[in-house]
Amino acid sequence: MPPSIHPVDLISALRQKHLTPAIVFLTSRRACDEAMEAFDHANFVLPTVRQEAIAKALEQVMAQHPSIAEHPMIPIVQRIGVAAHHAGHLPSWKIAIEELMRQGHLDAVFATTTLAAGVDFPARTVVITQSSIRKSRDFTDLTAGEVQQIAGRAGRRGKDHVGFAVITPSPYIDLSVLTKGLTGQPEAIDSQFTISYPMVLNLLKAHPHEHIQGILAKSFAQFQLNQRAEVLEQKLDVLHSKMEPFGPRVCTDWITQWHTFDHARRHRHTRHPTYRAEPPEIAARLPFLTPGRVVGFNRGRGIVLRQYRSKGQRNSMLTVLRPESAVTECPVTSIREIYDRTYDCPETSAYPWCSTDTFDRLSHQLEELPLRLPLLPILVATDGEPLPDAIVQSLEDFPCPTCPSRSACHKDFLTASRLRQEQHRHTKSIQALRTSLWHRFQERVEVLQKFGYLTLTTQLTAEGEWARLIRIDHSLLITELIRAEAFTGADPSLIAGILASLAHDDDRPGAFPRISPGLSSLLGQVRKLAESLSPYEDPPLLRADVAALVERWVADPTLTWIGLCKLTTMAEGDIYRLLARTLEYLSQVQTLNATHPGLADTAAQAITAIRRGVLEELP
Amino acid sequence: MTTDELEKLLAQQPVAVLHRLARGRVHRHFRAGKRRLIELLLQHSSQNRAGFESDLLTLIGERQANPPSESSRRPGAPPIPHKKVVTKATDSDPSDPPVSLTEWLQGIGVPTPQPFVQDPWQIEALAAVNETDVVISVPTGSGKTYVAIEAARRAMEDNRSVIYTSPLKALSNTKYAEFSKIFGQDKVGILTGDRQENGQAPLLVMTTEILRNLLYDAASGQIDVRLDTLGLVILDESQYLADPERGVVWEETIIFCPSQARLLLLSASIGNPQDIADWLTSIRTTPCRLVRHSKRTVPLRAGYLHPNGRLTPLFRTLGIPQGHPSHLHPEAKHLFIEYEEETLPSGRPRR
Missing domain, CATH: 3.40.50.300 (P-loop containing nucleotide triphosphate hydrolases)
Structure with a gap:
């Protein structure tokens, strides 16, 4: 048995059960075309009456859209009453098929799933052959909403009593996805709010900076974030009531107090290091050699940056800041004097063991020290007992051991501290949810300031005034190209080519043998700029083949549509869409006629040059 | 997490969790077996390990939060008797005889034109x-x-x-x-x-x-x-x-x-x-x-067409059983299982 039903058998089966007209949803354009080819050798011919009806209906469409007159699919569609309809076709051909379907002349249409979202022409039956669709290179399962959108095409109002959704399996189909989709509720939709550069410029043009936060708060994104924040707030309320028994005790913040105490108690052993083989007079000095302490050597003075122990050294070691910003390592034994003078020196974990600011300040202070400094009298312990660690609190400093609520604290600490951590976490997330949009807006503002579209007071600069009119994808790249004068003096065809490579976001392979040197060098320039802008904006695909194709179409007015299609492996529909999108980009550039009259003029020329043949005939 | 640890963790999860993880990531084949599924998931996870792990952990967390329902409980655990009675009482549907193809196909055709009435x-x-x-x-x-x-x-x-x-x-x-x-x-x-x-x-x-x-x-x-x-x-x-x-x-x-x-x-x-x-x-x-509103103007029926040309209703009921994806027509179910067996690549264990 074949992995999936043969298209001819499928249509025959549907016909026999009176389930036509039907829309058969297939995985890819190729699958649609192959399904049509399958009819080539089949004994599958419509009665003459119906063939004539199709021809007549097609003639009517042809009157409006002459470009389909020569369409290679016309004979087969007439013969079998089945057609393919996908994004690879010209819009005019798709309109023709839709019209045939609406008038009820066709038995079936092979379509890709993208159709389900687009143009609506219903049928009696939809046939589903797959449970996943290709979304940006990867296959993902259909959502319930998508399954229902597909099934929604079944059953024509006023023409059918019932609609049918027929599932026929193909390899890798997952039946449960489809049955769940058919029987389930459609998914909730989520906001996809993003903040783009033109949005920032347009908002700041119309509203003062301090009003923007209020405007962003009106978005559906913020509405949904608030919903999530409210859930967290409810959780927080619950936590608050749970925290009630753990309110203030003898100490107000007993959780932190107990935490420190517990920590100190557990780590007591490591905090009091083992006895070291250091003479008492050296050991007595150690507690004083803390970061920031001024010490004297045989020659000159220094400021301690850190104290550490090193494996190769018998004694504790010091890192010392010496005059002229020199940093030296020396054993504590080399210290002659310890002065009664310390500077503020917060320790950091890496060389030079304090922040650069502190380092500069300390070097400065070291130079400025007076000649004489008071010495620090150091008492040497007489017995061998180690001195208590001066920096760390000892257990005796805690009130806890003798506190009346000690046992209660001990018992409740784990629960209370877990609750409190949760509280902190929720509070932080709520804050993030409330302010994330605003932060994203601010990030964009900073980038625009950096590139000079906004002043430091978030007013639009002269550049920003015109840049806000470019409201398409890759707007930053386009405005930067205009500022870099990349388009100055370029032909309409060059500009159209570059904008085409910016506009085209499809990665289906295409081939185009020759590319003009001018376009190729300009494209190189654009690539370089796009790369340098990549931290701020996702770079476009910048395909050379689509650029060359559009350049050719604009530059050579004698080129026919068929000639253009022969130049590339791209499908007709894709070429059409490419040119239509290029038109859109060009018309955005054309709006800059006040500030860039030359460029706008070239763009206008390119627009008129593109609009010919098939592109003129269609809206 | 190392690959070995991840593999071990995946192996400990019930198949349902693996299937949920596989959603949108890999082509899962319901009869392909747990081993193969884990293999596919591991292969996939090399691209975005962090995301994969966090998804896995959330799923495990969810599962621990709401323990699996009665239907997916292992055979060893005895079901709670009174609960079963309740579900049976409310769900009289599966006990009804499934709809036949002729019934299912009835009513095809063009309705007589009616004056337009606003809904x-x-x-x-x-x-x-x-x-x-x-x-x-x-x-x-x-x-x-x-x-x-x-x-x-x-x-x-x-x-x-x-x-x-x-x-x-x-x-x-x-x-x-x-x-x-x-x-x-x-x-x-x-x-x-x-x-x-x-x-x-x-x-x-x-x-x-x-x-x-x-x-x-x-x-x-x-x-x-x-x-x-x-x-x-x-x-x-x-x-x-x-x-x-x-x-x-x-x-x-x-x-x-x-x-x-x-x-x-x-x-x-x-x-x-x-x-x-x-x-x-x-x-x-x-x-x-x-x-x-969620009611369609033209009612919908779902069918299953086997590659050999055999057509059966997809669900036991005439219309779409809202909220009951498992109420499949026994014949459609049988045919689909047969289909999966036939298209199963060779060398895989069959259950």
Whole structure:
């Protein structure tokens, strides 16, 4: 048995059960075309009456859209009453098929799933052959909403009593996805709010900076974030009531107090290091050699940056800041004097063991020290007992051991501290949810300031005034190209080519043998700029083949549509869409006629040059 | 987590968890076995290890939070007897005999033409759109366009201008042609990225991006007379709000829509139309009305066509058993299992 039903058998089966007209949803354009080819050798011919009806209906469409007159699919569609309809076709051909379907002349249409979202022409039956669709290179399962959108095409109002959704399996189909989709509720939709550069410029043009936060708060994104924040707030309320028994005790913040105490108690052993083989007079000095302490050597003075122990050294070691910003390592034994003078020196974990600011300040202070400094009298312990660690609190400093609520604290600490951590976490997330949009807006503002579209007071600069009119994808790249004068003096065809490579976001392979040197060098320039802008904006695909194709179409007015299609492996529909999108980009550039009259003029020329043949005939 | 640890963790999970992980990641084959599924998942996880692990951990967390329901419980654990009785009592469905093919195919055909009667939801929506913003969420093919046309007609009779937007240029063109036929060529105009006709007409069809741009220009002081007399904005296919690339345009349009204009959002069935309505209420001057229903105008039946040409109903019931995806027709189930067995690549263990 074949992995999936043969298209001819499928249509025959549907016909026999009176389930036509039907829309058969297939995985890819190729699958649609192959399904049509399958009819080539089949004994599958419509009665003459119906063939004539199709021809007549097609003639009517042809009157409006002459470009389909020569369409290679016309004979087969007439013969079998089945057609393919996908994004690879010209819009005019798709309109023709839709019209045939609406008038009820066709038995079936092979379509890709993208159709389900687009143009609506219903049928009696939809046939589903797959449970996943290709979304940006990867296959993902259909959502319930998508399954229902597909099934929604079944059953024509006023023409059918019932609609049918027929599932026929193909390899890798997952039946449960489809049955769940058919029987389930459609998914909730989520906001996809993003903040783009033109949005920032347009908002700041119309509203003062301090009003923007209020405007962003009106978005559906913020509405949904608030919903999530409210859930967290409810959780927080619950936590608050749970925290009630753990309110203030003898100490107000007993959780932190107990935490420190517990920590100190557990780590007591490591905090009091083992006895070291250091003479008492050296050991007595150690507690004083803390970061920031001024010490004297045989020659000159220094400021301690850190104290550490090193494996190769018998004694504790010091890192010392010496005059002229020199940093030296020396054993504590080399210290002659310890002065009664310390500077503020917060320790950091890496060389030079304090922040650069502190380092500069300390070097400065070291130079400025007076000649004489008071010495620090150091008492040497007489017995061998180690001195208590001066920096760390000892257990005796805690009130806890003798506190009346000690046992209660001990018992409740784990629960209370877990609750409190949760509280902190929720509070932080709520804050993030409330302010994330605003932060994203601010990030964009900073980038625009950096590139000079906004002043430091978030007013639009002269550049920003015109840049806000470019409201398409890759707007930053386009405005930067205009500022870099990349388009100055370029032909309409060059500009159209570059904008085409910016506009085209499809990665289906295409081939185009020759590319003009001018376009190729300009494209190189654009690539370089796009790369340098990549931290701020996702770079476009910048395909050379689509650029060359559009350049050719604009530059050579004698080129026919068929000639253009022969130049590339791209499908007709894709070429059409490419040119239509290029038109859109060009018309955005054309709006800059006040500030860039030359460029706008070239763009206008390119627009008129593109609009010919098939592109003129269609809206 | 190392690959070995991950593999071990995956192996400890029940197959259901693995299938949920596999969703949207790999092609899972329900009869391919756990081993193979883990292999595929590991292969996939090399691309985005962190994301994969965090998903796995959430799933495990969820599972621990709500322990698996009765149906997926292991055979060793005895089901709670009284609960089973209750489910049986409420679910009398599976005990009914499944629908037969002839029954299923009955009723095919063209209904006799009937005079057009407004659906109750259409009356409700049209009454509401006079007073306030309206969100409509109904299944595909319920007659949303009728509401759009009637609402536009009424607004134009009051000398208010109307803007109708759709997400696709092709759709805009179709609607332009359709509206021109109804209201007359001079009453309708179109503005898309590459087409501008009759731009001062009282009813303008455009893509949503164009309306967004108009609203931005108006906000920054470029006066557009069309926006002053604007009485109604119809946003068709509003479920595009969730489109990853273009959804933001719908939000911008709604945020900046002039307050004197009524908004009419037409959308296919979505899961949370109430959220959209609440959102509109929170940012617009009048409370938004939600009109929704999930019943299709033309009822739907689902079938299963086996590659050998055999057709059976897909579900036990004639219509779609809402909320019961497992109520499959025994024959369809049998045929599909057979199909999976046949197409199973060789060398895999069969259960």
